[in-house]
Amino acid sequence: MSSRNGLVGKYEYVEAWGMADGAHSRVFRPRSVEEIRTVYEQAERDGVTLGLRGTGNSYGDASMNSEGHVLDISTMDAILDFDTETGIADLEAGVTIEKLWKYIVPLGFWPRVVSGTAFPTLAGAAAMNIHGKNNYAVGTLGDAILELDLVLPSGELRTCSRDENADLFHAAIGGFGMLGCFSRIKLQTKRVYSGDLYVYAFANRNLREMMDYMEANRATADYLVGWIDCFAGGDQAGRGLVHDARYLEPGEDPDPASTLSLDHQILPSKIFGLYPKSEMWRLMRLLCNDPGMRFVNFAKYVAGRLEAMGPPKKWRHAEFAFLLDFVPNWKWAYGRTDRRGLIQHQIFLPKETAYDAYLEVMAHNRKQGFVPYLGVFKRHRPDPFWLTHAVDGWSMAQDFRVTPSNREALWKHCAEVTEIVLEAGGKFYFAKDLVIGHQDMLRAFPPDRLADFLALKREVDPECRLQTDLWRRVFVE
């Protein structure tokens, strides 16, 4: 249980972020590269595999290891260096996006790529090669990483960059923790001249309008994200709201020091100064069913139309970037026990087939009675990482509610949707997925890249000691 330097594993329930899956594992939280090696040795001594985990924000089983131990990197979270001239951050890999932005925003910087929640670690975000609402413009997180340290299963530490160990660099980013444990990440961040963004709202009446708007504006907008009311059908299918955000130019903000301060960025924890946001999920739970969510989506659409009539608004960076953190633990509205929760099925499609395939998916959802409670639409661009999900095209993320009684039927429905997507040349994203199988993966990813990745995995981890439930579900026949 406890290893020679006092690193003690804790026996815990390790779960998918969406709560639809989970298993008991012994979790180790190392604080140094030496301790990462100790955890590798411990797993080997116990004769079990090791799964790598950050703060566990992948929707599915990407950081679960029901058949072995788990290494949680989130305790290795020192900010080693930040250069206020170049904006280059040198970080221990367990630093969260939240810790990073809170450190650099008062210095006039913002991470180039962030997820919709601030809680992931950089290690987890790099392993999944996450993207943000600006994927079409700046690429994925991997595109912002300059250098990283990877502790291989052998214990060897390799520094990787575009020049040094370039294969490992491009495979480990997006390699969902199968090649080694990130211990240090060097990241390029972006200078900003205000703590605020201009946000323009455009209410679209159908999917065509949304895609046309985003296509027309992607050369100039810094962020583009669409929200879809998935309950609407017919010629209104895909109706929703686009948020189009733009950084402020130098001089546009008369008092950048004040808008860049944490006081300005961090939202109050109570609504109207009274009701704690941490309790809001209890109210949301009352609406978390088909009729309730039909109403919520309709109300949001109407509110969006009103918002779009007004002038552009200023939003704080943190407020715009981390919409998912506005209500703490909102996922609990979906349930808290017995693997109740949500899955996200995020569909990536090339631009040529996207429009028709999305309409087909949305129609199929409504026909089968599995309507996503939340739909999010984004534009992407390709990148050089071996197992990247990003395409020259679009993605639509759909949140489905999981209950003990709908589980089986929902998985079947997702398989049908997956078939539509694969027919259209689409892809999936391991940070979100809990439903695709081995055959689906073979069809979704380019065979040469996949073969290269598996060869590299065999080379650095010949005994396949790094495993997760995701690996066994998707990569093992």
Next chain:
Amino acid sequence: MPPSTAEEARPKAPVPRLSGVPAHKRRAIVVGASSGIGAAIAKRLAGEGYRVAALARREEQLEELRASCASLPGEVIVRRHDAHDADEVPALFEELVRELGGLDLLVYAPGIMPKIGATEYDTEKDLDILAVNVAGCAAWCNPAANLFRTQRDGTIIGISSIAGDRGRKGNPMYCTSKAAMNTYLEALRNRLSEVDVHVCTIRPGYVDTAMTQGLEGLFWVISPEEAARQTLAAARNRVNVRYVPLRWMWVGLVLRLIPSFVFRKLSF
């Protein structure tokens, strides 16, 4: 075999009906299960269909417990464990949860109350009490609390005592250990409330167990079985602190109200 005592001749109470707890949520660890309230709780849980891991220092009594539960719907696995031995708990805890296939309930029942003379000030005895009643309690409740926190589900029952309500002349460290337990369990309850994990503190009065044998002036004495019944009922009703039986609540209330200059004149 004909009954040899009047007690055995009495008609046996029917095996309790299976409770409303779903079958996959009937897994418990009972620490201190060789005698007294702990043994009664383990047996009662086995009667309700639980898979129970029963732990105690004395193996013969554990075997007796297992034998007496053989006909019950549940299943009892036994392990020798000395509550002094906090170091072995994390590994043992993991092993038991794996064997049970999960965990829904932890009961910490061990407690020691050595006789302390009126003019005795014995550090060794006192530290021994703390080791079992406090350190042992933390050693078991911590891993359980962490597991329950992560699965957002589970219940912890700590068997404390009404003795924790005041510092009495009779056994200073026993009272202290139970006061420590009360505060610790309350803090755990407050920590875990956000994830719906319940922590129930039981403060028994006099129960007919080895601990009270030979004590004089006992009253309102109940059997360990009755104490176990009331304990589990309180935990299921998500009661925070329950005096067992309930009327000791009034005694506790009065005890706590007696001013110190009067309390020190009292004989107990």
